Amino acid sequence: MTHRSAPLRIHVFTDPDFRxxxxxxxxxxxxxxxxxxxxxxxxxxxxxxxxxxxxAALAEIEVLVVVGKLELVELAARAPKLAWIHITSAGVDRVPLDRLPPTVRVTNAKGNHDARAREFAMTALLMLNNQLPLFATQQREQRWAQTALAPIDGKTVVILGMGALGSAAARGARQLGLRVVGVSRAGREHDLADVSLPQSRLKEALAEADFLLITLPLTAETHHAVDASALDAMPERGGVINIGRGPVLDVAALAERLEDGRLGGAVLDVFPEEPLPASSPYWTTRNLIVTPHSGLYDADYAPRCLRAFFANVERYLAGEALENRVDPALGY
Structure with missing residues (x-):
C-alpha cells in the first residue's frame, strides 16, 4: 500500500449539456x-x-473524472499533478486523447454495458428477423400485407467490433441460435465467435450476413467503417444494427438502401448527430427503427460506473494496475 501525506484529490466534471x-x-x-x-x-x-x-481545481487534482464532453488542452501546464483521467462511458471520443500528456493514464467504463448490450442486441436481432421495421412502415402507410417469417435459429450475424460490447452482443446472439462471425481490428480468435476475421475482410464476411451488428468505438480509423460499399456487400435480405457510435456507419447510404429495398431493415440506437433533429429524414426512413441512444443505458448505470471507479481508486492507491486502461493511440 502506498502511504500519502495528504488525501488523493479527485474532481468529477459533469458536462451540463450531457444527457x-x-x-x-x-x-x-x-x-x-x-x-x-x-x-x-x-x-x-x-x-x-x-x-x-x-x-480552479485543475492546479491541485490528481484524478479527473469526465462525464460527457470536455476539451482538454495544455494540461501539463494547467494540471501539473494530474495522473489519471477516468471517462464514464465505454466510448472515449468525447475527450481529445491525442492532446493528453503521455504520463496521464486514461480509463473508461468498459464492461458497464454488458447486460444491456446482450439484451438490446437480442431485441434488435429479433425485431429484424420478425420484420418489425417493415411492419412499422406498413402501419404508417395503413397497409396490411401479410408476410411469412422464418425462425432466427441458424442464421448468420456479423458483429463488427469484438470488445466488451461485441462480446456481450455475441453472447446474446448465440442464445438465439445464430452463427456468429466476429470481425475485429486484428481478427483474433474469440470464444464466442464461430469465425473470427480481421476488419480488412469485412466485405467478405458481409456477403453471407443475415445481420450486421456494429459495436465499434469511434476513432479516426473507424469513421464510416461501414460505408456504401460495405452495405452493398450484404444480401438484399440483410439487416443492420448499430449500438456503437453513430459516425461508424454511413447512415445516409444505409437510408438510401432501405428506401429502395436493397437492404431489408435496420435498428439504429446511435446517430452522427444526437439528439436526432426533428428535421432529420431518418425519422420516416422506410424499414428503419429509431431508438434514442437508450439501448445500453439503465437506471443503475451511474451507480455501477461509480462503484467500478472507486474500486479502481483502491487499486491506484495500492500501486496496482488500473482496470479498463485505454490506449490513447488506438482510441479505446
Whole structure:
C-alpha cells in the first residue's frame, strides 16, 4: 500500500449539456464512495458542472473524472499533478486523447454495458428477423400485407467490433441460435465467435450476413467503417444494427438502401448527430427503427460506473494496475 501525506484529490466534471450528467450528481458520488468505508478518509472528491470551477481545481487534482464532453488542452501546464483521467462511458471520443500528456493514464467504463448490450442486441436481432421495421412502415402507410417469417435459429450475424460490447452482443446472439462471425481490428480468435476475421475482410464476411451488428468505438480509423460499399456487400435480405457510435456507419447510404429495398431493415440506437433533429429524414426512413441512444443505458448505470471507479481508486492507491486502461493511440 502506498502511504500519502495528504488525501488523493479527485474532481468529477459533469458536462451540463450531457444527457447522463444529472445521474452523476454530488449525492450519487457520495453514496458510491460510502460503499468503500476504508477509502473515504483517504480521498477528497469534488463535483462541478461548470468550466470555471474545474479550471480552479485543475492546479491541485490528481484524478479527473469526465462525464460527457470536455476539451482538454495544455494540461501539463494547467494540471501539473494530474495522473489519471477516468471517462464514464465505454466510448472515449468525447475527450481529445491525442492532446493528453503521455504520463496521464486514461480509463473508461468498459464492461458497464454488458447486460444491456446482450439484451438490446437480442431485441434488435429479433425485431429484424420478425420484420418489425417493415411492419412499422406498413402501419404508417395503413397497409396490411401479410408476410411469412422464418425462425432466427441458424442464421448468420456479423458483429463488427469484438470488445466488451461485441462480446456481450455475441453472447446474446448465440442464445438465439445464430452463427456468429466476429470481425475485429486484428481478427483474433474469440470464444464466442464461430469465425473470427480481421476488419480488412469485412466485405467478405458481409456477403453471407443475415445481420450486421456494429459495436465499434469511434476513432479516426473507424469513421464510416461501414460505408456504401460495405452495405452493398450484404444480401438484399440483410439487416443492420448499430449500438456503437453513430459516425461508424454511413447512415445516409444505409437510408438510401432501405428506401429502395436493397437492404431489408435496420435498428439504429446511435446517430452522427444526437439528439436526432426533428428535421432529420431518418425519422420516416422506410424499414428503419429509431431508438434514442437508450439501448445500453439503465437506471443503475451511474451507480455501477461509480462503484467500478472507486474500486479502481483502491487499486491506484495500492500501486496496482488500473482496470479498463485505454490506449490513447488506438482510441479505446
Amino acid at each position: 447522463q450528467s444529472p445521474a452523476f450528481a454530488e449525492s450519487r458520488v457520495a453514496a458510491a464512495l460510502a460503499a468503500f468505508p476504508e477509502l473515504a478518509p483517504r480521498v477528497t472528491v469534488e463535483v462541478s458542472r461548470d468550466l470555471a470551477t474545474l479550471e
